[in-house]
Amino acid sequence: MQDKADQGAQGHIDEPQVRPPFMHIWGKLNGFGSYKQVALLDAEYNDSDSSTTSTIRYDGQKPFRSIAPLVASLIQQHFNPNCAVEIEHMKGGGYNRVTGVKLSNGVRLVVRCPRFNSEKVCHDIPDHVATLRYIQGLKSIPVPNTLYYDMGSDNVIGWPYVIQNRVDGRTLQWWLCHLKGDDLMKISEAVVEVTSLICRTSFPSAGVIRAKAPLAVDDIRLTLPGPPEKARTPEHPYHDTLSFLHECLNSHMEPGDPWTNSYLKRLKEFATQLNQDSPFSNRFALWHSDYEPRNLLARRLESGTFIIEAVLDFDDAVAAPIEVAWTLPHWLWTWDPKIRDSDVSLADVDPGQDQLRQVKNYVEERMENHVAGFMEVWRSGKAARQLFYFAMHGFSHGQHVFKRADELIGPPPDDWWRSSDSSSDDESSDDSEASNSDVEPDVGA
Numbered sequence: 001m002q003d004k005a006d007q008g009a010q011g012h013i014d015e016p017q018v019r020p021p022f023m024h025i026w027g028k029l030n031g032f033g034s035y036k037q038v039a040l041l042d043a044e045y046n047d048s049d050s051s052t053t054s055t056i057r058y059d060g061q062k063p064f065r066s067i068a069p070l071v072a073s074l075i076q077q078h079f080n081p082n083c084a085v086e087i088e089h090m091k092g093g094g095y096n097r098v099t100g101v102k103l104s105n106g107v108r109l110v111v112r113c114p115r116f117n118s119e120k121v122c123h124d125i126p127d128h129v130a131t132l133r134y135i136q137g138l139k140s141i142p143v144p145n146t147l148y149y150d151m152g153s154d155n156v157i158g159w160p161y162v163i164q165n166r167v168d169g170r171t172l173q174w175w176l177c178h179l180k181g182d183d184l185m186k187i188s189e190a191v192v193e194v195t196s197l198i199c200r201t202s203f204p205s206a207g208v209i210r211a212k213a214p215l216a217v218d219d220i221r222l223t224l225p226g227p228p229e230k231a232r233t234p235e236h237p238y239h240d241t242l243s244f245l246h247e248c249l250n251s252h253m254e255p256g257d258p259w260t261n262s263y264l265k266r267l268k269e270f271a272t273q274l275n276q277d278s279p280f281s282n283r284f285a286l287w288h289s290d291y292e293p294r295n296l297l298a299r300r301l302e303s304g305t306f307i308i309e310a311v312l313d314f315d316d317a318v319a320a321p322i323e324v325a326w327t328l329p330h331w332l333w334t335w336d337p338k339i340r341d342s343d344v345s346l347a348d349v350d351p352g353q354d355q356l357r358q359v360k361n362y363v364e365e366r367m368e369n370h371v372a373g374f375m376e377v378w379r380s381g382k383a384a385r386q387l388f389y390f391a392m393h394g395f396s397h398g399q400h401v402f403k404r405a406d407e408l409i410g411p412p413p414d415d416w417w418r419s420s421d422s423s424s425d426d427e428s429s430d431d432s433e434a435s436n437s438d439v440e441p442d443v444g445a
Contacts (some may be wrong), residue, residue: 064089069361070157093247125151130211169309170301176335190306196370200287205237206244241280241321245271252394262416289318323381324388333360
């Protein structure tokens, strides 16, 4: 089940800091019956039954040496069966293995394969492709394009995949570890520009962004959260935030689990109280659920300024309340290379260095200039952002999430069981339900 984009694509992957030497091998590529030269990079060139990211080793998965000829065969099948192919092992993430490809004509690509093949993964791929195409159509936010994708396993590599062109530049994570002097301020200017574009991409209603259908990736729909294959598209759009939050929390309730359901009910009460104390704006914007330095690619121009070449991993994008969607890139002054995710609790803390104070003041001032009311919404939205986590994921991420909920709404009362029942049948609110048959972006201040 393959699909080709109409235009060329830009891809997704960090470039290695040190480029290892090539290891050339000759091999008979599957499906072609002739011998082609395949150049393998020396990284992870071994026979162990595992694969790695920069931090995690995955046992039981094919090593790079095993999948490289298959990837080369896949690329030749899509592009040119007679071209020479160089294959490079790239650092992937927790969800995807990433392989770099260079064709003899100079075209550079990446192939992303999910580490774990499941029904959810199969449905995720069209949603990811549709989201990128939708954002690309806005012609403002630089995102990867997709050349080909397959959500099934009936292909040369026997696994779902996405093929994209490879973007020039390095991750912002790399730059933050290497910038000196005034360069931090210069790259902050580029970050503010792209962040404000994301914040100003508005939607008339709320919902998780998904493909219209598995083979209809040129259109999107807005749904409630949940596994893609079960995600419900409501009949009427959610134009108010409280109704959307309530229905999202309802969607996580499970018959026979009164303990979890009692938490979800208290979270609904918390949402109602938030709205009473400070009414939600009922405005919705594009939300990147993992807006971290590792997901922005930047390049330094000859003039010394920077541009953001691509924003990566819009995999779980949502048309979210602006109290959640408007994201301050605080990691420009709170960045700590020893931790994976930046600490949002430090965003309003004095960074302690004059240069970082200047960056903080500049970013806050410019974001307010680009997006009217930004700083007030950001500073007042802490509880809403914490609540939104549960609206999207419920308690599916493990027992530690209950402690996180206790910190937000307090531990359950001793008689919690009196007000709980095992299903949400009687919890269906009078909220309208949403469909995104005619969602149009409104990109503007």
